[in-house]
Amino acid sequence: MDKPAEMFDREYEWSALSRFITDPQQGATLGVVSGRRRQGKTFLLAAACRAAGGFYFGATEAANAESLRRISSALTAHVRPASPFHFANWSEAVDALLALGAERPVPVVLDEFPYLAKANPELPSIIQEALRPLRDQRTGSRTRLLLCGSALSFMGRLLSGNAPLRGRAGLELVVRPLDHRLAAEFWDITDPRLALRVNSIVGGTPAYRREFARGDSPAGPEDFDDWVVRTILNPETPLFREARYLLAEEPDLRDTALYLSVLAAVADGNATRGGMAGYLERKATDIAHPINVLEDAGLLHRDADVFRDNRPTYRIAEPLIGFYHAIMRPVWDQLERPGSAARVWQASRRRFVSNVLGPHFEQICRDWALHHADADALGGLPARVGHGVVHDPKARTGHEVDVAIVGIADGHAKPPLLAIGEAKWNDTMGVAHIERLKHIRELIAQAGRYDTTHTRLLCFSGAGFNDRAYAATETSPSIQLVDLTSLYGQA
Template sequence: MRRPEDMFDREVEWARLARFCEDDAPGASLGVVSGRRRQGKSFLLEAACEQTGGLYFQAVEATAADSLRMFGTRLAEHLGAPAAFTFHGWDEAVDAILGLGSRKPVPVVLDEFPYLTKVSPELPSVVQAAFGPRRPRRRESRTRLVLCGSALSVMGRLLAGAAPLRGRASLELTVPTLDYRLAREFWGIEDLPLAAQVHTVVGGTPAYHDFLRGDRPASPADFDDWVARAVLDAASPLFREARYLLSEEPSLRDSALYSSVLAAVASGATTRGGIASHVGRSSSDLAHPLTVLADAGFLVRADDLLRDRRPLWRIAEPLVAFYHAMIRPAFAQLDRPGRAVRLWPTLRPTFAAQVLGPHFEGMARTWVADFASPETLGADLLGDVGHGTIHDHAGRAHLELDIVALGPADGTRRRLVALGEAKWGTTLGIDHLDRLDHARTLIGSARGLDITTTRLILVSAAGFTDDLHARAAADPRIVLVDLDRLYHGS
């Protein structure tokens, strides 16, 4: 399988899918492909089927009988049969799927699989039975069946716990969103501050580039106009996209509550207590909604690495965060023609404080986790990377740290690999360094971590003072990360 020339990145995902589809070993095999919506899963799987002569079937919302009828029609088209096949149940359809691989490996993709299980909940058990290790039909087949879906709560349950397909899949492939470096390349933006701001709005979801027909800011001066025309304009497909993402997830039945929870997180209420206060519910009432939103891929639970049982909640998709912080509060006004250009200047301070700042902190943590070299961190292996809080008893204050990187929990005294601060619009200086140094000392005494080689990482889009540059030049444990290093360096 040759990766299509018009496919951006996805080298790793394509290679794993190719190994699965071209595996010539006897016996049918099962794969599961998942990921958030609009990431290019269908494009990836359709390309694989085109190159291998496989069968691609995309389910739609339909009754069980109608879904079987459409699959029978698609199978007939694939085989060149004169009439559609008629199946009375999915057991017959799966049997026909196994028959496709009687002579050679043949991939078969059932895309939007959650639509099928919604009306035919027995389908996973049918697949389990057909793919039993001692079933003769399965042993004689080389069919490579791929189940794909974007409803993460549904796909996550397929292989979990006591689910019927637990232990049956030989491929579990997640198609992730593009990281901020790849997203800049994909959008073709050379100016780094501009690329970071665009990523804050649309993230690394490839489909949004197509939604806008390639419209991107022509220059930094065009960013405000681009936001107004591409996202805040009621005629733009991105204006209501966050609403659609929420409505397309089958596990989110109380859309009003879930939308309010997301709005609370977007406004800065990131603890369970803060979210509860925002939505008018008790903290205990939010345990289930928060879990559901996390399972569906809308929220990410970020544990405080320095304090037990102090998690924060963050929105996983930048456009969802942008919508709930910027569009939702002004939806009625923005829904009127011509209002976006006039309202954006009044919304921009909120964008800087509630959206851009927290997003930039996340980019900094990603740099430490994925791009910083062992030489920079003074460590070959990392354990956890996240945020943390340490109490300063003498100063009667809690020091919040944007970046906390710990070494592996290998039974020895755990290392504090790095502490960091990330600021979008602030020039960082010696006072910021001293704050990190003080926090490092507190952590060493309060948490018992090894701080002898801890790096102090300062990340800023606005730059650093001359005296901080001088200190960093003399001490390799001080790491300064500007936008150029964030995007290109290690």
């Protein structure tokens, strides 16, 4: 299968689909493709069907009878049989789909599968029965049936626990947003500081540039403010209301106001359950369910504290939602009035740096450590990268660690703490930051949880480092300075 020239990256996803679809083994097989909305799943699967001569069906939110009529018509147009299909039930429809692979491996895609299963909850069981190992319709077919959906909570349950399809799938593919390096390339941005500012708003979602912004990318650092005003804060563009629609499209989110308030609490810096509960003036137990639902929907991400058990913090997983709650939602009435965007943005830029850009920069630093940093430079392969708070018993205070890199434990030994780091977006870092990290390393060593024998000290800065900081690296190889060019692989 040749990947379409117009498809940006997605090398891993296309390769996985190619191997699954072209697998010559006899017998129909099942694959599940999921991912948040706007990541290009439909484009990916439709392209795979075109490349392999398969059948693609995009479901809509409709009654069961209407969906059966639609797939009957679509399959009739695809196969062109002597008489049109008129499926009375999904058992007939699935058998007809399996018949497509009678002579060769053929991809068959049921996109937005949660819509079909919502109208007919028995559909997963029907597919399970159709794929029963010794059933003639399965053994005589090489259909590669792909179920796709954006409702992450539903798709996550499809193959878990006692679900009917558990153990039936030969492919489970998650289409994720582009990472910060690929996103910069996709937006055609070469300046790393500009790339990170754009990424803190739109993340790595491909549709936001091609469809939602109609290809509008900042022409340079000096164009960033104008770009925000004419795209994100412009009521005429789809990006303006996208964050609200993302929440509304999740089927498991019923009390929308409560979920909006939970996200607003996190965007305002209340990252713990207690902080969220205080912001909402509720008990922590009252918000446990909405937090879990937002996690399952892929909108909220829980980060465990590397140094303290049972002290997780939460962050908004979709940058555009974080930007909406931090910048747009508090002044929504003003933004809806044409011509107000520039005034609002002028008054919101400080809040953007503190509540959006700063936390996003820290997360990019953690992502870099986990996925891009040289393992030899870190002293080992990271097993876990997070952040946390280190208690200082003498000063009776806690020290926040922005980046903590834990290695793989060797046998019964304590896990090695490969590195700890501090991330500052707007500060030029110096010796004081390095001395602070040294003190924290000593506190961690005293606590005895990790092996700190070879722990490195990392300083991440979006504004650079002073001469004394560079001089410190010359006398101590354990100190590393990581700037924006390093984060973006341009060093």
